[in-house]
Amino acid sequence: MIDFKKEIARVLSGAVEGLSADEIQEILEIPADTKLGDYAFPCFRLAKLMRKAPQAIAAQVAESVAGEAMFSKVESVGAYVNMFMDRGEFGRHTLTAVAAEKDEFGRSDLGKGKLAIVEFSSPNIAKPFHIGHIRSTVIGNSIYKIYDFLGYQTVRINHLGDYGTQFGKMITAYRRWGNRQDVEQSPIKTLLSYYVKFHEEAEKDPSLEEEARATFARLENGEKEEKELWQWFRDESLKEFMRVYDMLGIEFDSYAGESFYSDKMQRVLDELSDKGLLKESAGAQIVDLEEYKLPPALITKSDGSSLYITRDIAAAIYRKEHYNFHKNIYVVASQQNLHFQQWFKVVEMMGYDWAKDCVHVPFGLVSLEEGTMSTRHGRVVFLEDVLKRAVEQTRQIIHEKSISKGRLSEEEMEETAKMVGIGAVMFNELSNAKIKDYTFAWGKVLNFEGETGPYVQYTHARAAAVLRSAEESLQAVLADPAGADMSYIGSDSAYQLLRLIYRFPQAVVDAGEKYEPSVITRHVVDIAQSFNKFYHDEHILVDDEAEKRAKLLLTYAAKQTIKNGLALLGIAAPERM
Numbered sequence: 359m360i361d362f363k364k365e366i367a368r369v370l371s372g373a374v375e376g377l378s379a380d381e382i383q384e385i386l387e388i389p390a391d392t393k394l395g396d397y398a399f400p401c402f403r404l405a406k407l408m409r410k411a412p413q414a415i416a417a418q419v420a421e422s423v424a425g426e427a428m429f430s431k432v433e434s435v436g437a438y439v440n441m442f443m444d445r446g447e448f449g450r451h452t453l454t455a456v457a458a459e460k461d462e463f464g465r466s467d468l469g470k471g472k473l474a475i476v477e478f479s480s481p482n483i484a485k486p487f488h489i490g491h492i493r494s495t496v497i498g499n500s501i502y503k504i505y506d507f508l509g510y511q512t513v514r515i516n517h518l519g520d521y522g523t524q525f526g527k528m529i530t531a532y533r534r535w536g537n538r539q540d541v542e543q544s545p546i547k548t549l550l551s552y553y554v555k556f557h558e559e560a561e562k563d564p565s566l567e568e569e570a571r572a573t574f575a576r577l578e579n580g581e582k583e584e585k586e587l588w589q590w591f592r593d594e595s596l597k598e599f600m601r602v603y604d605m606l607g608i609e610f611d612s613y614a615g616e617s618f619y620s621d622k623m624q625r626v627l628d629e630l631s632d633k634g635l636l637k638e639s640a641g642a643q644i645v646d647l648e649e650y651k652l653p654p655a656l657i658t659k660s661d662g663s664s665l666y667i668t669r670d671i672a673a674a675i676y677r678k679e680h681y682n683f684h685k686n687i688y689v690v691a692s693q694q695n696l697h698f699q700q701w702f703k704v705v706e707m708m709g710y711d712w713a714k715d716c717v718h719v720p721f722g723l724v725s726l727e728e729g730t731m732s733t734r735h736g737r738v739v740f741l742e743d744v745l746k747r748a749v750e751q752t753r754q755i756i757h758e759k760s761i762s763k764g765r766l767s768e769e770e771m772e773e774t775a776k777m778v779g780i781g782a783v784m785f786n787e788l789s790n791a792k793i794k795d796y797t798f799a800w801g802k803v804l805n806f807e808g809e810t811g812p813y814v815q816y817t818h819a820r821a822a823a824v825l826r827s828a829e830e831s832l833q834a835v836l837a838d839p840a841g842a843d844m845s846y847i848g849s850d851s852a853y854q855l856l857r858l859i860y861r862f863p864q865a866v867v868d869a870g871e872k873y874e875p876s877v878i879t880r881h882v883v884d885i886a887q888s889f890n891k892f893y894h895d896e897h898i899l900v901d902d903e904a905e906k907r908a909k910l911l912l913t914y915a916a917k918q919t920i921k922n923g924l925a926l927l928g929i930a931a932p933e934r935m
């Protein structure tokens with residue numbers, strides 16, 4: 359698709375002195391008020407270069423580019439050249455591109471030949487996959503999809519928290535109070551109850567902590583009995599996690615969690631020590647980061663057991679050697695900011711210049727209307743329960759609103775309730791700038807009228823219904839989109855919609871650069887609102903065939919763009935609701 363901004367910069371560069379097309383592109387503006395044109399070129403910088411008043415330059419430039427076919431009007435206002443696109447030309451370019459590219463509309467090859475790792479979700483084994491994990495899971499999945507769409511080769515890694523002293527606690531608790539049957543019946547809830555009990559008991563009897571530490575040390579040494587229990591906890595937990603991933607439609611390329619690096623730690627320790635970075639401190643080994651105003655990185659504990667941070671360093675080195683990433687992205691809560699700053703710095707001190715390619719993408723906290731969560735106290739909300747409840751409530755809403763009364767079979771209704779309920783929870787996660795803390799509120803998530811998932815999905819289904827009712831005309835115009843009479847879609851509401859569709863590929867680029875799926879979320883909401891306005895303002899299914907075809911083509915493009923946007927969020931776009 360033509361990049362109009364670039365094209366305009368090229369044309370303007372022929373009409374001015376002293377600025378390159380690239381420089382012009384930088385200063386080209388998109389006025390908020392469309393009365394000032396679709397693009398505006400401020401001439402202040404040229405005044406010096408051309409030794410003329412900016413107003414005079416603007417007038418001169420306006421005159422010399424006014425004849426370009428892509429403009430319907432060019433005028434100078436003060437020091438600005440305001441350019442109005444020819445809506446017909448603009449429409450033809452945009453709509454033929456969407457009709458040709460379909461599900462690929464918005465895809466680019468920016469990342470060609472480069473590999474991006476996206477690490478996300480990474481729950482802890484034997485602990486609940488709770489509502490707090492949903493952010494990493496849903497945001498990470500979307501970032502992966504965006505990078506894939508930008509043409510990167512991608513690897514999705516679930517860095518499972520399947521190692522560490524907590525397994526010493528879990529095994530200790532299981533041995534003292536556990537029962538195999540209970541674990542098999544409801545693994546995570548049972549294991550969690552052991553964990554809670556461990557902390558209660560350890561308050562009374564601190565020697566339990568000691569026992570747990572020793573147990574973990576045996577696990578690290580590969581003792582058979584500990585290893586088997588650990589493996590069993592891991593397998594059972596993973597089964598539960600998989601159920602949630604299935605519901606969300608999320609997959610991973612690798613489940614190499616923390617334990618995967620247990621045999622890759624010695625090398626890190628040796629390397630750190632060879633490079634003179636390790637220091638002894640009260641029996642523990644640290645890397646001093648004082649120079650960088652950071653607390654020291656604790657590499658091994660005084661009992662010799664390895665730590666979270668060390669496993670992250672080992673994992674990064676492994677990933678560089680194994681995948682040769684261009685970017686290594688970590689979607690992890692902002693509570694871990696310091697952790698990432700510390701170990702990125704350690705990797706840099708080790709002399710690895712790819713430290714700069716490691717990116718921590720933090721996000722804010724989720725709280726519940728009922729108050730905060732605490733794993734240790736067993737106060738958690740399980741994600742699986744949230745998703746089930748969302749589907750359940752959506753089913754009810756669909757019934758009540760009787761949106762689909764008589765239109766959907768029972769089976770389709772069930773399918774739709776899933777798409778919409780789960781989509782609503784995901785969309786909600788991706789709606790705010792990710793760094794903001796937020797409170798999960800049911801009333802907001804499932805609202806069909808607000809800027810929500812159900813609203814966007816419903817708009818998509820509405821556009822689909824329009825297209826279905828004029829199948830023949832639609833096929834005719836899709837066979838020759840360039841031949842459509844664009845003069846029928848020159849109204850303000852049609853043009854607003856067109857502009858948003860045109861900008862979608864740029865929104866994908868912006869979202870990728872900022873690691874911010876909410877850019878896409880915002881954009882699909884804008885398109886949905888704009889389509890609904892167009893739908894409300896104008897008759898699409900008119901008698902005049904040429905007019906109908908042009909409007910169907912625009913409807914088709916709006917629907918397709920919403921679908922592609924939702925796909926990048928990991929959300930389904932139902933044809934009927």
Ligand code: ARG
Pocket residue numbers: 477480481482517518519670688690
């Ligand atoms: N398992 C950790 C948690 O639930 C998150 C892991 C983040 N990833 C990493 N490479 N440290 O808090």
